[in-house]
Amino acid sequence: MMHFKNLRAAAAGLLIVGAAQFAYATEAAKSGVGESWPTYSGDYSGQRFSSLAQIDRSNVKHLTLAWAARLEGGADTGGGGPFAPPRPPTIVGGEIEKAVVTGGLFSSGAPISIRGAILQVDGMLYVSAPDNAWAIDAATGKVAWHFYWKTKGGTHTSNKGMGIHKNWLFMETADDYLVSLDARTGAERWHKEIANFNEQYFAEAAPIVIGNHVLVGAGNDSDAAGAVRSFDPETGVLQWTLHTVPMKQGDAGLETWPSLDAARHGGGNVWASGSYDPETKLYIVGTGNPSPAYVPRGRDGDNLFTCSLIAVNVETGKLAWYYQTSPHDTHDWDSAQTPVLVDAEFAGKPRKLVLQATRNGHFFVLDRTTGEHLLTTRFAQWGKWVKEINKKGQPVRDPARDASVAGSLVSIDGWTNWPPPSFSPQTGLFYVRNLESYGLLYYTEKDPQGAMGLGGIARGGQVSLGSIIQAIDYRTGKAVWQRHFGPGDGMLGALSTGMLTTAGGLLFSTDTTENFIAFDAQTGESLWHTRLHGVSNAAESYGIEGRQFILVAAGDMVYAFSLYE
């Protein structure tokens, strides 16, 4: 009757089949995510590889809906009419009397869109969207509680998920608070300021809990400095701050800026979550674009540590190493994509690696203990903006492809984005969503002092050719297979979606219409699909009492699938 196999993946894509007994995993483990999904990527590695193998290539065609839940947001969730299930009361938090609701697709008051990771711990799911959090029974889909945060405003593009430590949940709010909730009741324990709202920061990353540290970051589109911050999970006291750009004379990287003022306003914001290597105690996270983004006047130089992978010692908050994947970026091509930690053979030697496919269209392999560069390849279909790959393996941009008065053709939104990739130790392949779109970037700034933030440009003539799933062999950086999806329906072809791999030999993701698809991870063949209304987050897998579930969200809906029994 026991269907689970605990598959432990070894180096170089070899598989060792472990005990038939399914291990109840409560901690993040490098060998794959177990029954629970206790942190952003399921475990600290960023692989998004589930060790659950009940659902596999042979039986996935019998995958069927276990339950669906519609989540209501806002202060008053009265229910959806006489046939809607009863709702628990909403717990309301926030610093102001009334939420600032502006409307718009990515503003406060927008329709609920679940775009981040969903935690699964001890049979409960913890789901978030901007200003809202819910607890759902993982077996039945019943909502246990709902929390609503009265926001002061701020950019509401997404909430990328929550973190958990014992019974304490942690979520970031768009108006820059770290809010801690009691996971059992949804009651607020405390909230602390992460960043300064007046300086136009917005917080939306999933907090990462490592020991007694809660690691957070914030986004900013107005020339403010990026930082990783660590808070105490019990007290909410700030433990340390690591700025990602030089903030004072003598700070590392200042030589890559023309002035301290430029560096302090140079961006490099940390708006997505990183991965963690328990052996070296290094938190490895990607940083955002330099600022001003498109109008680089006044920030000559490489602009460290923007568009970089940085490795931070979680105990001290000190930078251990860095590798800049986009020196002097001029296209708003953040390097915030999930770093994926892999122990595997590289060039004949067992290595501790970190892999990243960045928004600039390049795939990087580094040694994660030292930051040593091992491989750069381009996964993008177009590389005219690259003048050369330099000796450090970095793409060096051609200034002629920057925004220009007459218009420069380029990929305006970049070649991938933050929705997470996946790595399967079974196949040795790295799976990434690759977007292909082009448009004209016009330089419009009239002020000789240059622009701020994302300003100073206009765009035009943008065309999406749709998206591609690439399965990249980490050893060569080359795709073993690709699945091309056309421009699709509406904007779906232009939006990135994430990846999940499982020990059942499967890859779960989407096409560019409305299909949620199980692919053969080895070949890319579609084995099962269903049509959901716009999948909005990356799929996950969890297990309850010997039953494996595949979890995915579409807007305000959460769906759990399992094998037909």
Place this chain on the structure above:
Amino acid sequence: MIRRTIAAAVAGLWALAASGAEPAPKTPDGTVADFSRPAQDPAAVERGKQVFSVNCGFCHGSGARGGEGGPNLLRSPIVLNDQKGEILLAIVQVGRPDKGMPKFNLGADAVSDIAAYLHSIPAGSVQAEVDPRAIIVGNAKAGEKYFFGKGRCGQCHSLKTGGDLAGIGSKYDPKTLQDHIVSGGAVTMLGARSPTAPARAAKVTRSNGEVISGTLLSIDDFNVTLIDAAGARRSFRRNGAAPLVEVKDPMQAHMDMLREWEDRDIHDLNAFLVKQK
């Protein structure tokens, strides 16, 4: 409420948020309000502007984005955290000798006016409209050659009287025209196909030989949906090569060019087409 107006880059397109491919939020009245400040008193703004230009503009720039030695004030945490001059007052009256800023003999009212002025200026991702004339930098002769030669534009388009591009230079401003050279003019937000784009023709041949032709609505690996000749919406399951589906997209030539374009060719073509009055 004074709201930060971000002039839309392209008709109806949104500005970008750094945090993803998504467009930045924009309210229906065309403003971004997520970080908006309370409205400033227009009279105070006007007074503040005067005081600023006399006392501050030389170092901090006439638009407060920085000037001779003084930093950009609009992005300064001091200014961003200040509400009504309460933080600025001490700095103005004491100066910042360590940074080379002298003290100014200005009273609380004057500093409050300066604050009103500074807080009335949009900070952050402010976008300006393209100057339509400035973008015409290409060589019209080279554009003409490209149109009929390498660009193969003439295969689908005609500049002759009655042709689809006759007088195109009078129909669109130079930026819109150039954008259309790249996009074919039939795309909308983030490069998605616009509902008014030229129809894609679909032809479905079923295993029994039946042929259904019409206008394609949607296609993926599993389904194809079209409007047939009688105006009825029809969906067919797809299973590999069955049924046979053939799609003709009039935009395909534009899409095929995207990886091939050189900016100079686009600029030359635009210089040529703007002259087609």
